[in-house]
Amino acid sequence: MQFPDVNNITVDDAGKILPEKKNIQLHVLRLDKIHPVISGNKWFKLKYHLENFQKGNFEGIVTFGGAWSNHIVATACACYQQGISCAGIIRGEKLLQPSATLMEAEDFKMKLIFISRNEFRNKNESGLPDEIKKTFAGYYIIPEGGGGTEGEKGAAEIFQLLPENNYTHIACAIGTGTMFIGLQNSKLAGQKLLGISALKGWHEKIAKDDAMIFTEYHFGGYARIDKTLLTFMNDFYKRTEIPLDFVYTGKLAFAITDLINKDFFPSGSNILMIHSGGLQGNASLEKGSLIF
Numbered sequence: 001m002q003f004p005d006v007n008n009i010t011v012d013d014a015g016k017i018l019p020e021k022k023n024i025q026l027h028v029l030r031l032d033k034i035h036p037v038i039s040g041n042k043w044f045k046l047k048y049h050l051e052n053f054q055k056g057n058f059e060g061i062v063t064f065g066g067a068w069s070n071h072i073v074a075t076a077c078a079c080y081q082q083g084i085s086c087a088g089i090i091r092g093e094k095l096l097q098p099s100a101t102l103m104e105a106e107d108f109k110m111k112l113i114f115i116s117r118n119e120f121r122n123k124n125e126s127g128l129p130d131e132i133k134k135t136f137a138g139y140y141i142i143p144e145g146g147g148g149t150e151g152e153k154g155a156a157e158i159f160q161l162l163p164e165n166n167y168t169h170i171a172c173a174i175g176t177g178t179m180f181i182g183l184q185n186s187k188l189a190g191q192k193l194l195g196i197s198a199l200k201g202w203h204e205k206i207a208k209d210d211a212m213i214f215t216e217y218h219f220g221g222y223a224r225i226d227k228t229l230l231t232f233m234n235d236f237y238k239r240t241e242i243p244l245d246f247v248y249t250g251k252l253a254f255a256i257t258d259l260i261n262k263d264f265f266p267s268g269s270n271i272l273m274i275h276s277g278g279l280q281g282n283a284s285l286e287k288g289s290l291i292f
Helices: 039-056 070-082 099-108 116-122 130-135 146-157 179-188 225-241 249-261 279-282
Strands: 011-013 026-029 060-065 086-089 113-114 139-141 170-175 191-199 212-213 270-275
Touching: 026 116, 039 070, 039 139, 039 146, 039 179, 060 070, 070 086, 070 099, 070 279, 086 099, 086 116, 099 113, 099 279, 113 130, 170 179, 170 249, 179 191, 179 212, 191 249, 225 249, 249 270
Parallel strands: 026 270, 060 086, 060 139, 086 113, 170 191, 170 270, 191 212
Antiparallel strands: 011 026
16 A cells, blocks of 8 residues: 555644643644544554565455454455455354444445354464355455554554654554554664553563553453543543544543553653544444544
């Protein structure tokens, strides 16, 4: 894929949410502005997978995700634009009323295959069901969330969008951990990398020197939400005009604000929050929950 136009991607000052009398700066890298569908870090995590596909003799692309997966719809769109046959292995039984995400993926000609949650959970251990293996034997497989070394390599290029990298702390949300690893591999020496896990019970030890993962801001688990988080997201938007999603960036921004209030960051800190996109998932919320 062609590299996104840097002029369309901004680093926004979110200082309006900071407590007074704290000598701290907070900025947000708006990766959500890269593309209306291939949003945020998805563009980076797909880049080298798509290059591998083009170099090989594959019939199409197959990948994995849930009913509201940002990765599923981003992959579907990228394949549609490049004329690549693609399929999505979806977690859970097919519903009578599919999610807006899956309907959009189908609009991009992605073939959807539904498997049980147990089969999906064990896909990396016992492999896919035989009939699915046979159907997609000649397809290039992209791991869930665009993971793997290709996804990490792409995520490492996120910093190339910065006009200058003078930040003391970089903060991002963690799902599969792919973006976190990529940023960890490309950050400047001495910069602190903070990962905010969106999953309950994160145990993988992927953080190296000058990096750490916070596991207490998941709000009950993956894609879980409560009134406190919704109120925060609406207030954040009122103050900054920056929309957040409730799965990743809402929890990320909440965590950064909470850590600032708890004096985690030293005076003089210059924090960069990576906005990883994913706003389409907000459509799963009850209408009126968010003001944006």
